[in-house]
Amino acid sequence: MSTPTVQDLAAPTVRVENVGKSYGDRTILSDFSLTLRPGEFVALLGASGSGKTTLLRILAGLEAHDTGTVEAPAERTVVFQEPRLVASKRVGSNVILGQRATRDRRAAASAALVEVGLGGREAAWPTTLSGGEAQRVALARALVRNPRLLLLDEPFAALDALTRIKMQALVAELCHEHQPAVLLVTHDVDEAILLADRVAVLQDGKVGVELEVPFDRPRRRGVPGFGDFRRRLLLELGVEEAIGAA
Amino acid sequence: MTTGTTTSRARAETPPVAAATAAGTVPATATGAAGARRGATSSGRRKRSPRDVLLRASVPTAILALWFLGSAQGWIDEKQFPAPWQVGDAFVELVSTGVLWENLSVSLGRVAVGFAIGGLLGLTLGVVAGLFRLGDQLLDPTLQMLRTIPFLAIAPLLILWFGIDERPKIIIIAAAALFPLYLNTHSGVRNVDRKILEAGKVFGLRGLGLVRHVILPEAIPSVLVGLRVSLSVSLLALIVAEMSNAPRGIGFLMVSAQQYFQMDVLVVCVLIYAVWGLSVDLVVRLLERLLLPYKRLGRKP
Numbered sequence: 001m002s003t004p005t006v007q008d009l010a011a012p013t014v015r016v017e018n019v020g021k022s023y024g025d026r027t028i029l030s031d032f033s034l035t036l037r038p039g040e041f042v043a044l045l046g047a048s049g050s051g052k053t054t055l056l057r058i059l060a061g062l063e064a065h066d067t068g069t070v071e072a073p074a075e076r077t078v079v080f081q082e083p084r085l086v087a088s089k090r091v092g093s094n095v096i097l098g099q100r101a102t103r104d105r106r107a108a109a110s111a112a113l114v115e116v117g118l119g120g121r122e123a124a125w126p127t128t129l130s131g132g133e134a135q136r137v138a139l140a141r142a143l144v145r146n147p148r149l150l151l152l153d154e155p156f157a158a159l160d161a162l163t164r165i166k167m168q169a170l171v172a173e174l175c176h177e178h179q180p181a182v183l184l185v186t187h188d189v190d191e192a193i194l195l196a197d198r199v200a201v202l203q204d205g206k207v208g209v210e211l212e213v214p215f216d217r218p219r220r221r222g223v224p225g226f227g228d229f230r231r232r233l234l235l236e237l238g239v240e241e242a243i244g245a246a
Numbered sequence: 247m248t249t250g251t252t253t254s255r256a257r258a259e260t261p262p263v264a265a266a267t268a269a270g271t272v273p274a275t276a277t278g279a280a281g282a283r284r285g286a287t288s289s290g291r292r293k294r295s296p297r298d299v300l301l302r303a304s305v306p307t308a309i310l311a312l313w314f315l316g317s318a319q320g321w322i323d324e325k326q327f328p329a330p331w332q333v334g335d336a337f338v339e340l341v342s343t344g345v346l347w348e349n350l351s352v353s354l355g356r357v358a359v360g361f362a363i364g365g366l367l368g369l370t371l372g373v374v375a376g377l378f379r380l381g382d383q384l385l386d387p388t389l390q391m392l393r394t395i396p397f398l399a400i401a402p403l404l405i406l407w408f409g410i411d412e413r414p415k416i417i418i419i420a421a422a423a424l425f426p427l428y429l430n431t432h433s434g435v436r437n438v439d440r441k442i443l444e445a446g447k448v449f450g451l452r453g454l455g456l457v458r459h460v461i462l463p464e465a466i467p468s469v470l471v472g473l474r475v476s477l478s479v480s481l482l483a484l485i486v487a488e489m490s491n492a493p494r495g496i497g498f499l500m501v502s503a504q505q506y507f508q509m510d511v512l513v514v515c516v517l518i519y520a521v522w523g524l525s526v527d528l529v530v531r532l533l534e535r536l537l538l539p540y541k542r543l544g545r546k547p
Contacts, residue, residue, distance in 0.1 A: 060448055077448065084445035087540060088463035097459065098450035125540035141449065 012071075013038050013149055013181035014059065019068035020205075021054055028054045030205040032068070036149070039179040043192035046202030047237060052185040055202075056153050059183065076149040077142035081157050083134035085126040092122030095141045105144075112140035115174060132163035139171065143178060150180040156191065168194060172218075189233045193226065194219050201236045209236050328510040333517070336510035345499070350518065353484060353495040356412070360419025361480045368424040368476065369469070372431025376465070377457065386432065393425040398486050405490060415487035422483035426475035434468025435461055466537055470530060477526040485519065 014036035021029040028051040036042050046052040057063040059072045085094045093101065095109040113119055116136040126134060135155060142150060156164045172195055175182050186192055192199045193213055201209045215223055234241050316322040317329030340346035371389065374381040397418060404414035438461050446460040488497020496515055503511035534541065
């Protein structure tokens with residue numbers, strides 16, 4: 001990020017321009033535009049029902065858009081909110097789901113499992129994993145394909161608070177290492193600030209505000225300016241945070 | 247009586263799904279993979295304490311003891327219900343004269359052929375209707391209507407059409423086996439978690455690959471529930487089919503024993519059916535262990 005000129009010159013990994021999408025009378029996205037450069041980590045913030053998951057699904061090729069242009073690489077993978085593992089396949093086979101189980105791919109699966117902290121668990125069945133472990137397998141499955149675009153659909157939302165913190169650190173570390181372009185869809189402002197290079201706020205079906213996150217890595221919640229930045233994003237989301245009596 | 251027998255046998259492992267399907271009352275959607283999964287989890291092997299085993303075995307043992315004692319003391323009229331040793335003697339005689347095997351082999355053959363036809367048809371139709379919208383539109387309404395006909399009710403018709411040879415018997419067994427497998431396979435395939443399907447698509451699976459790697463594996467628990475019910479119901483169909491005009495078979499053995507007041511032979515036949523039903527359960531359980539090794543492993547605490 002310190003050399004923006006190089007990245008600006010490179011062709012964007014994702015180009016979304018003036019995209020519209022509606023279900024019946026309900027307009028979800030209108031005139032939505034967003035660009036992701038290679039290796040860039042962008043968080044798309046939005047209240048629930050704001051259409052952020054719809055955009056992710058369009059980028060994943062799971063849904064068609066009505067109008068506008070979408071350019072996304074074919075090498076894209078998703079980590080969903082739920083692990084979505086195939087119960088009848090062992091962890092190792094789940095990681096390389098849809099790929100030929102050659103010795104090469106098996107080795108790659110093992111390496112990916114080591115990366116997510118589940119080394120040696122290839123033969124385990126998904127039903128024996130905890131929620132956090134299953135989500136790590138899902139992360140390994142997404143990373144083993146060396147994606148140019150990694151789509152994260154609220155991947156931490158279903159985890160308990162402590163596991164969530166660990167998983168966020170893991171995702172930050174692995175994304176830094178593998179350098180895919182990342183789109184994280186979330187409603188958690190802290191999470192967006194901790195992980196992303198840039199935060200886009202979804203308002204009325206389009207990106208209302210886009211802000212570079214001004215903090216050095218590794219990031220902590222307590223750094224000076226964090227609170228102000230957080231409040232600003234919350235305001236953009238229409239939330240004024242003040243708990244307790246005045 | 248028909249439903250009662252099946253229900254109690256099916257209840258052994260997958261309570262709501264198998265029982266309800268056997269009774270033919272539950273709509274297809276309710277017999278989905280989720281139900282099968284729930285059933286399988288609750289049946290996970292638990293270690294039983296010796297005291298538990300003892301208590302569970304006590305009542306059947308007491309009943310057996312009462313039968314022995316009652317027969318020995320003459321409390322039970324031999325003409326009404328034979329003594330255990332008489333049943334034993336009858337069994338030995340039936341085996342040594344070859345009568346038992348001669349009839350049992352015919353019955354086994356009928357079920358094998360009937361079940362192979364009906365079961366394969368049910369499985370295939372279930373997969374086709376589960377996978378393809380067109381298949382569902384063409385097949386499902388008809389099959390759902392047909393399944394409401396109690397298959398035993400068509401026995402007289404079949405006998406009129408085909409006479410008393412093997413055909414009506416095999417058709418009844420096939421018809422009995424078809425529906426449970428169709429219903430459970432159909433809903434199993436249909437109710438594969440859409441989210442996991444989507445994940446499969448995102449990770450590059452299409453068409454046959456998706457069917458092979460995601461849909462069928464996810465549907466197997468349902469298929470096995472269907473298989474269990476199908477096998478139990480085909481035994482019922484066999485009994486009924488053989489009781490009308492069969493020249494050989496266990497059912498024929500029973501009918502002739504009834505005519506000659508051979509109570510001991512009758513009881514042997516009933517016991518053979520019981521062992522048969524039990525074996526069906528064991529076979530399906532074995533299949534479950536082979537096909538669904540992960541079911542035995544519960545979630546970690």
